[in-house]
Amino acid sequence: MVDTRRGPRRTLSEQAILDAALALLAELGADRVSIRGIATRVGIAPNAVYTYFPDKAAVLAGVAEQLVGRVDAARFTGPARSWRERAHAVADALRAELLVHPGAVHLLLTSPMTGEHATTLGATVLAIMTDAGLDHEDAARAAHLLNVHVLGSVALTTDGADDQFRWGLDRLLDGITAHTP
């Protein structure tokens, strides 16, 4: 029994679209996330998706935002732990989030991350690097470097490879430490 009535049903929202996209991502992988698949899942015609998002890229950007939003940035603020411990922790948390969604990395590597969650997480990492003793400019570069390492590592390794990730992260943080005054 498919509802074929037209007009608002007041049962949908942007979030419902994103939830469907995330479910598709988890079940079928990144290359199988389609507008038509999302539409079927939420029970509307394919083109009705365009009521909520301007195009597919916007949907995928929303999914990416959703994913980075799942890592709780607040856990890595404040001087309770050393900057290095916190850097390790954010990197691990983001990586773990990406590993559970196969192909999700490519979304983050493609979509320009300008959303709210991405911004706050970026600010958190920036604060960590500032705590490390870097000036504003270097802190921004270090934050970007950490991001590159996390996303690059996940994208480039098929299996787990925890060891290689952590080894690289430690070299990277050593290099940053050596650069502080």
Place this chain on the structure above:
Amino acid sequence: MVDTRRGPRRTLSEQAILDAALALLAELGADRVSIRGIATRVGIAPNAVYTYFPDKAAVLAGVAEQLVGRVDAARFTGPARSWRERAHAVADALRAELLVHPGAVHLLLTSPMTGEHATTLGATVLAIMTDAGLDHEDAARAAHLLNVHVLGSVALTTDGADDQFRWGLDRLLDGITAHTP
């Protein structure tokens, strides 16, 4: 005047397919490289491409191989320059190659790099890291780390951002240096 005859024409090869794919990549971007587009460009029916490659993924893997083959690995071997200079040089060369082909990075991040060119370039970077004084296991990790940095940086930055790339690379090499006995 389109040739509609069937049978071998002896005018095509795997290389011709890859050349067409590379041209499409340069002209239209990565998401516009299609089997049908390649077929049109070389003047055959779309399905005739499957005579040369088993599927699209194989074509894209071939393109990725072609691209890494363009960086001349031999230029970075031997003890003429220090390991650090050579590490800088390979990283720059690979990055430069990826920057001229928009979207090419995603090919390297997606296709498993098992080709001949990829293998020799990997061996070259491994040798550089061995020259740095690392044992076999750490040299492999350092080589992978460099790869992650180059591909991650290119994928994650829209504009040039030479500065950020080099800064990160220097931190990374500092960290590796500090880890040598």
Place this chain on the structure above:
DNA sequence: ACCTGAACACCGTTCAAGT
């Protein structure tokens, strides 16, 4: 082996129209 023609099962997106 190398090719064509036709088809299958998909895509993203647009347009006109209904509520």
Place this chain on the structure above:
DNA sequence: ACCTGAACACCGTTCAAGT
């Protein structure tokens, strides 16, 4: 504003058949 139906311009891939 939110939705449907139909269409447009594409995809990758397979199958049968011709040379």
